[in-house]
Amino acid sequence: xxxxxxxxxxxxxxxxxxxxxxxxxxxxxxxxxxxxxxxxxxxxxxxxxxxxxxxxxxxxxxxxxxxxxxxxxxxxxxxxxxxxxxxxxxxxxxxxxxxxxxxxxxxxxxxxxxxxxxxxxxxxxxxxxxxxxxxxxxxxxxxxxxxxxxxxxxxxxxxxxxxxxxxxxxxxxxxxxxxxxxxxxxxxxxxxxxxxxxxxxxxxxxxxxxxxxxxxxxxxxxxxxxxxxxxxxxxxxxxxxxxxxxxxxxxxxxxxxxxxxxxxxxxxxxxxxxxxxxxxxxxxxxxxxxxxxxxxxxxxxxxxxxxxxxxxxxxxxxxxxxxxxxxxxxxxxxxxxxxxxxxxxxxxxxxxxxxxxxxxxxxxxxxxxxxxxxxxxxxxxxxxxxxxxxxxxxxxxxxxxxxxxxxxxxxxxxxxxxxxxxxxxxxxxxxxxxxxxxxxxxxxxxxxxxxxxxxxxxxxxxxxxxxxxxxxxxxxxxxxxxxxxxxxxxxxxxxxxxxx
Numbered sequence: 033x034x035x036x037x038x039x040x041x042x043x044x045x046x047x048x049x050x051x052x053x054x055x056x057x058x059x060x061x062x063x064x065x066x067x068x069x070x071x072x073x074x075x076x077x078x079x080x081x082x083x084x085x086x087x088x089x090x091x092x093x094x095x096x097x098x099x100x101x102x103x104x105x106x107x108x109x110x111x112x113x114x115x116x117x118x119x120x121x122x123x124x125x126x127x128x129x130x131x132x133x134x135x136x137x138x139x140x141x142x143x144x145x146x147x148x149x150x151x152x153x154x155x156x157x158x159x160x161x162x163x164x165x166x167x168x169x170x171x172x173x174x175x176x177x178x179x180x181x182x183x184x185x186x187x188x189x190x191x192x193x194x195x196x197x198x199x200x201x202x203x204x205x206x207x208x209x210x211x212x213x214x215x216x217x218x219x220x221x222x223x224x225x226x227x228x229x230x231x232x233x234x235x236x237x238x239x240x241x242x243x244x245x246x247x248x249x250x251x252x253x254x255x256x257x258x259x260x261x262x263x264x265x266x267x268x269x270x271x272x273x274x275x276x277x278x279x280x281x282x283x284x285x286x287x288x289x290x291x292x293x294x295x296x297x298x299x300x301x302x303x304x305x306x307x308x309x310x311x312x313x314x315x316x317x318x319x320x321x322x323x324x325x326x327x328x329x330x331x332x333x334x335x336x337x338x339x340x341x342x343x344x345x346x347x348x349x350x351x352x353x354x355x356x357x358x359x360x361x362x363x364x365x366x367x368x369x370x371x372x373x374x375x376x377x378x379x380x381x382x383x384x385x386x387x388x389x390x391x392x393x394x395x396x397x398x399x400x401x402x403x404x405x406x407x408x409x410x411x412x413x414x415x416x417x418x419x420x421x422x423x424x425x426x427x428x429x430x431x432x433x434x435x436x437x438x439x440x441x442x443x444x445x446x447x448x449x450x451x452x453x454x455x456x457x458x459x460x461x462x463x464x465x466x467x468x469x470x471x472x473x474x475x476x477x478x479x480x481x482x483x484x485x486x487x488x489x490x491x492x493x494x495x496x497x498x499x500x501x502x503x504x505x506x507x508x509x510x511x512x513x514x515x516x517x518x519x520x521x522x523x524x525x526x527x528x529x530x531x532x
Contacts, residue, residue: 033489036060036105038112038264039479040094042087042194043276044080044136045069045298049094050476051105054489057499059477060105063097065090073133078140078396080387081133084122084197088261091198095263109264112254113272113483115279115475116195118215121173124197126189132181134194135173138299138339138387143394145179146172146217150315153233161222163214163332165315166230168388170216175234191240195273202262203252203270206242213241214321215275221309224327247274247323248486271486276475277301278323278333283478284444284471285497287324287331292443292466296450299386300341300426304334304438316391316432323482324493334438336429339386340399341422342449347385347399348418352411366453369416374459374512375519378403379413380526381421391429392532402526416455423459424523430464442467446474447503461506462516468506 033054041048046069050062070090073081099106119137124130135141146166150158158165166172170193178185192200193216196208213219213226218241220227231238245251250269259266274282281293281303289307294300307330311319322331345365353360353368384392385399401414430440443460447470450456461468481496483489490496509516 035108035110037480037484037489038109038268039115039476039481039483040091040112040198041115041276041279041475041479042091042117042198043298044072044082044117044138047087047090047094048474048476049091049098050474050480051098051102052477052480052484054110054484057496059472061098061102062474062476063094065093065097072136078387080136080139082136083133084130084194087194087198088201092262099263106263107265109268111269111271111483111487111489112264113479113486114195114198114270115274115276115479116193116198118275118277119169120194121170121177122192122194122197123174123177123184123188124190124192125187128200130197131184131187132177135176139173140168140388140396142172142176143168143388145175147394149175149230149233153229159311159313159315161220162217162227162230163221163309163311163319164217166217167315167390167394171218171230171234174236178235188240190242192242193275195275196242199251199270199273202254202258204255205252207245207251208242209245209247209273210325211247211274211278211321211323219321221321246326248272248482250487269483269487272479272482274323274479274482277303277335277337278320279475279478279482280446281305281333282323282482283446283473283475285493285500286444287322287493290439292440294443294445296341296422296445296456298341298343300338300422300450302336302426302430302433302443304433306332306334306438308332310334310436310438312432312436314393316393317429317436318390334433334436336426336433337390338383338422338425338429339389340383343386344381344383344399344422345418345450348415352414362453365415366455368412369419370455372412372416374515375522376413376417376420377408378405378522379409379417380523381414381417382527383418383421383425391425391432395532397530397532419450419453419456420459420519421523422450423456423463424520426460427463427520428524440464440466442469444469444471446471448474457506458509459516462508462513463520465508467508469502470504470506471500472503473500
């Protein structure tokens with residue numbers, strides 16, 4: 033079939049648009065906006081907000097960048113998909129007007145509301161049916177609005193996830209998905225339906241949720257006004273949506289039990305697909321409905337998330353290396369860090385500086401640097417300790433997944449973000465004991481292929497991902513394993529001082 037598929041990956045740092053040619057499956061082009069990073073507003077400590085208009089504006093700009101060199105391909109788009117930052121809250125009134133900025137994934141204000149619901153609904157009921165504590169997820173965020181902004185809450189017509197809102201703005205259709213409701217802790221895995229008992233507990237009307245549709249389906253078509261704003265053809269099918277981490281798994285063709293995906297952007301994630309509703313009793317890792325969940329073929333994603341990943345690496349770069357002469361490239365940073373021995377000569381970085389961390393049971397202990405000796409250590413030691421600290425925090429979460437009975441053998445990742453660092457990917461493979469496979473793909477390409485599946489352009493996921501092969505395979509470095517394990521144990525000892 034001639035034509036192209038468009039995928040949007042709407043993150044908290046940037047918006048990326050990718051074009052995939054239908055016949056060949058090739059990634060034709062991609063573009064990202066802005067050049068730096070999107071602004072995250074923090075009106076108070078622990079808060080994080082973005083207005084949906086910001087996402088829309090940079091979707092428009094990203095398409096404009098694609099048009100500069102690929103106008104004909106943009107004009108031949110037949111379907112589009114949306115990947116979006118998970119767990120965000122968007123609320124609108126009956127006119128479709130956004131009532132307040134979105135409370136996004138790394139905002140910590142709703143933790144007490146989720147914790148109270150976990151206790152009052154009952155831990156067994158939450159874990160057995162929601163597969164998680166309500167924690168700091170979307171339902172708890174709306175509970176915060178209800179209590180603290182009653183005037184705004186009184187005007188709420190619908191609550192949505194970021195991708196639901198963007199699709200609504202394109203099509204005028206109010207739709208969400210089981211996977212999306214699951215990430216908001218609003219899906220009952222026992223009844224395979226929206227979790228009415230959670231809505232009742234928080235005092236939300238049941239009709240506050242949009243209509244339900246599968247992740248892969250035609251959810252509507254781009255209206256004339258939205259097409260004019262975005263610079264894409266009217267009538268294009270919006271046929272896929274997913275939170276960014278399930279979508280990252282899709283982009284790597286991770287759809288079946290035993291398969292795992294990873295990403296290391298602003299946040300870091302390991303995502304494992306299982307066919308049973310497994311959960312961690314302490315909700316340190318979370319289980320959500322995967323994009324291809326379709327009973328009786330149940331599919332769930334067990335998600336380990338580290339908020340402070342690429343943002344930690346970037347902060348260290350900006351505050352130890354970058355100067356008045358300009359920014360230093362990450363390749364140079366990685367070269368400097370690689371000159372330091374494994375274990376960073378005793379320097380330890382805890383990378384928990386981007387809000388409450390799930391693996392720490394929603395505690396927010398902040399980021400910190402330990403063991404500095406002014407006579408021994410340099411900036412290079414801190415830079416290496418930063419990358420090692422991120423890897424160790426992920427390995428700490430992988431151990432939780434193993435305690436749940438998951439096998440961690442092979443992990444697929446895109447050759448992007450921190451997986452471009454040889455130091456990082458080798459440390460990750462060696463510390464977790466997993467073979468890492470790197471692929472040329474990203475969230476926007478995954479969303480585009482998802483749109484092809486949802487619109488029926490591809491008969492099966494296998495057809496959508498035909499020909500995708502690993503660019504590189506990284507096995508654990510057995511010679512370095514003991515040194516990494518010793519450094520990991522030292523890192524855990526420092527973490528234990530925080531009582532986690």
